[in-house]
Amino acid sequence: MIFYFSGTGNSRHAALSLAGESEQIINITDCFRQDQFEFGIQENEPLGFVCPVYFGALPLIVQEFVRKVRFSSIPAYIYGVFTCGSFSFLCEEMLRSLLSESGLKLSSAWAVRMVPNYVVMYEIVSDEEQNRILDDAEQILLKIRSEITARHANSTELSDEHRRIAEEMAPIYKEAVKTHKFWIDDTCIGCGTCAARCPVGAITMRDGYPSWNTSTCQHCMTCIRCGAVEYGATTHGRKRYTHPDLRKKKKHDHTTEACAAHPS
Ligand SMILES: Cc1cc2nc3c(=O)[nH]c(=O)nc-3n(C[C@H](O)[C@H](O)[C@H](O)COP(=O)(O)O)c2cc1C
Structure with a gap:
């Protein structure tokens, strides 16, 4: 198991x-x-x-x-x-x-x-x-x-x-999961893919756009796979990572989870 x-x-x-x-x-x-x-x-x-x-x-x-x-x-x-x-x-x-x-x-x-x-x-x-x-x-x-x-x-x-490095990093994780630094750029079309993909349901769509919920976010980088989601001042223009297993799209499958505007 x-x-x-x-x-x-x-x-x-x-x-x-x-x-x-x-x-x-x-x-x-x-x-x-x-x-x-x-x-x-x-x-x-x-x-x-x-x-x-x-x-x-x-x-x-x-x-x-x-x-x-x-x-x-x-x-x-x-x-x-x-x-x-x-x-x-x-x-x-x-x-x-x-x-x-x-x-x-x-x-x-x-x-x-x-x-x-x-x-x-x-x-x-x-x-x-x-x-x-x-x-x-x-x-x-x-x-x-x-x-x-x-x-x-x-x-x-x-x-x-x-051990020293890990102890220094611990407070940064606590800060990162607060989610307040997530934002969307002008190319977000409100498709809801980020909310659907989030493994812990930390995103809800409000007025057609994603809103992050601090209490469950793991900071796992799933939502940021969509190029319209950004974090702080560093991610804009950076390529995003997704393991090849999740990149595969089924041919002729119109139910694919990929957002049409930002396929990843
Ligand atoms: C918030 C965050 C913190 C990370 N911290 C570390 C780290 O301390 N050391 C490390 O080697 N990799 C770190 N990584 C990289 C991930 O552990 C690595 O890419 C992992 O394989 C991602 O797994 P996943 O694709 O199953 O989510 C971090 C990634 C994230 C998103």
């Missing part, structure tokens, strides 16, 4: 790549929508948590989920996979500590470098670089998958330097 959270598709892709045949893959946001936090688990079935790294930590929704989730029996092998642009910092430590609050033990954890999606802070790398990063990630995911099958115990020691 794999639980995942994903904004721009990297962690979703990782979860799908790690899953065994007929293994259940559950989107954490669906659990909140359906108010479902109790799950049956088979003896010896591996249990995975897959998510992006946000400011050196687990996304808030993942932290809340791990605190709430309960299982029919104690899973024998629990692992975390953190997709990131560079390092997973506090994620392994955080997941271990949150699980231990429910008497559960983290057996293994890995970081997987995928395309850095945080357009608020930097330019998104070129398409060629994205392909190179995602090809490398594919190899790492294959390796992790076989290590999960072998119930391997992987752990990365957190350096003092990374």
Whole structure:
């Protein structure tokens, strides 16, 4: 059983790549929508948590989920996979500590470098670089998958330097999820795609235009995939990132979620 959270598709892709045949893959946001936090688990079935790294930590929704989730029996092998642009910092430590609050033990954890999606802070790398990063990630995911099958115990020691950086980043995440810096430019046609795509329902359409809701936003960069959504003074004119799995459009499918004015 794999639980995942994903904004721009990297962690979703990782979860799908790690899953065994007929293994259940559950989107954490669906659990909140359906108010479902109790799950049956088979003896010896591996249990995975897959998510992006946000400011050196687990996304808030993942932290809340791990605190709430309960299982029919104690899973024998629990692992975390953190997709990131560079390092997973506090994620392994955080997941271990949150699980231990429910008497559960983290057996293994890995970081997987995928395309850095945080357009608020930097330019998104070129398409060629994205392909190179995602090809490398594919190899790492294959390796992790076989290590999960072998119930391997992987752990990365957190350096003092990374602990310091992560502690410095924590307040920035708290500020970022406040959403007040999101805005729309003149090209927004009020199509509602950003609201429909938001995994946590943090956007409502008011008078035909998106309005952000601070209490649920994860700052996941899903809404910003539309070129008409901006954040602060840095994103304007910057390319946006979406994992190739989510870019694919079905031929002749007029129900596609892409906005006609800003396909991403
Ligand atoms: C708000 C935010 C903060 C991020 N912080 C980090 C970070 O501290 N370290 C890192 O390596 N990558 C960081 N990233 C990059 C993402 O972790 C990375 O691109 C991830 O694979 C995105 O996963 P997703 O496509 O499933 O949402 C951050 C991205 C966002 C949106």
